[in-house]
Amino acid sequence: GSVVAARATGLTKTYGHGESAVHALRDVDLALLEGRFTAIMGPSGSGKSTLMHCLAGLDAATAGTVEVAGRELSGLDDTALTLFRREHIGFVFQAFNLLPMLTARQNILLPLELSGVKVDRDHFDEVTAMLGITDRLGHLPSELSGGQQQRVAIARALVAQPDVVFADEPTGNLDSDSSAEVLGHLRRSVKERGMTVVMVTHELEAAAYADDVVVIRDGRVDAHLIEPSQDQLV
Ligand code: ADP
Numbered sequence: 260g261s262v263v264a265a266r267a268t269g270l271t272k273t274y275g276h277g278e279s280a281v282h283a284l285r286d287v288d289l290a291l292l293e294g295r296f297t298a299i300m301g302p303s304g305s306g307k308s309t310l311m312h313c314l315a316g317l318d319a320a321t322a323g324t325v326e327v328a329g330r331e332l333s334g335l336d337d338t339a340l341t342l343f344r345r346e347h348i349g350f351v352f353q354a355f356n357l358l359p360m361l362t363a364r365q366n367i368l369l370p371l372e373l374s375g376v377k378v379d380r381d382h383f384d385e386v387t388a389m390l391g392i393t394d395r396l397g398h399l400p401s402e403l404s405g406g407q408q409q410r411v412a413i414a415r416a417l418v419a420q421p422d423v424v425f426a427d428e429p430t431g432n433l434d435s436d437s438s439a440e441v442l443g444h445l446r447r448s449v450k451e452r453g454m455t456v457v458m459v460t461h462e463l464e465a466a467a468y469a470d471d472v473v474v475i476r477d478g479r480v481d482a483h484l485i486e487p488s489q490d491q492l493v
């Protein structure tokens with residue numbers, strides 16, 4: 260069977276109290292598989308971001324549990340959660356979040372250097388080559404296209420060798436050519452490097468690159484479409 264990378268059980272998230280309470284997630288059970296590219300889709304306000312934030316340990320559940328890479332997150336305090344994220348989780352954002360005064364290479368390496376992790380040179384070369392940015396590493400973000408900037412941000416997430424990469428609308432700021440380029444590279448990092456990528460998107464064209472699609476509606480899982488040729492859920 261397949262290995263579960265992230266699992267939510269009875270996951271409930273409520274913002275506020277009483278009559279003004281917003282039920283962002285209602286009793287969600289979900290298992291996302293290792294080595295797969297999963298898209299989380301759904302209308303605006305359906306709970307996609309909340310689900311991603313809970314799975315990524317950025318936001319605490321109101322009820323239920325979240326397990327990532329075999330660890331239950333609800334038992335961790337803020338310090339432990341920060342360490343857990345640093346070690347196990349990578350993030351890619353819509354806005355790239357690159358530092359403008361640093362080159363692509365420095366942007367990729369800085370987070371690891373700050374956390375005292377030694378980067379394996381071969382691994383760095385492999386990841387940047389796979390993302391097609393080897394000849395862009397000495398450039399500042401302002402000298403790169405949007406698609407290239409996002410591939411630098413993906414490299415930054417991948418060099419740390421996380422168990423799961425969460426991508427929040429990674430193509431939201433890109434034209435369709437750059438989107439296709441970024442999605443193709445995300446897909447390749449899953450297929451060629453065995454990465455696990457979970458992407459929140461409202462674009463059907465983006466979800467078409469994924470193996471599996473989770474549809475969220477009104478705080479619930481409306482459908483979990485597993486690519487048929489793959490192993491079934493354990
Ligand atoms: P999506 O990502 O699908 O657009 P969200 O997860 O952002 O949906 O939001 C789900 C629901 O929770 C929405 O009704 C939204 O207004 C509400 N919500 C999200 N974040 C907060 C917050 N910090 N405080 C209060 N309500 C929130």
Ligand code: ADP
Nearest residue numbers: 439440442443444446447450464466467468469
């Ligand atoms: P390459 O440039 O190496 O031919 P692409 O970057 O176009 O490949 O695509 C990378 C991966 O994404 C491939 O596995 C391909 O099958 C898949 N892919 C490409 N276009 C689409 C699409 N429109 N919908 C779904 N998957 C796609």
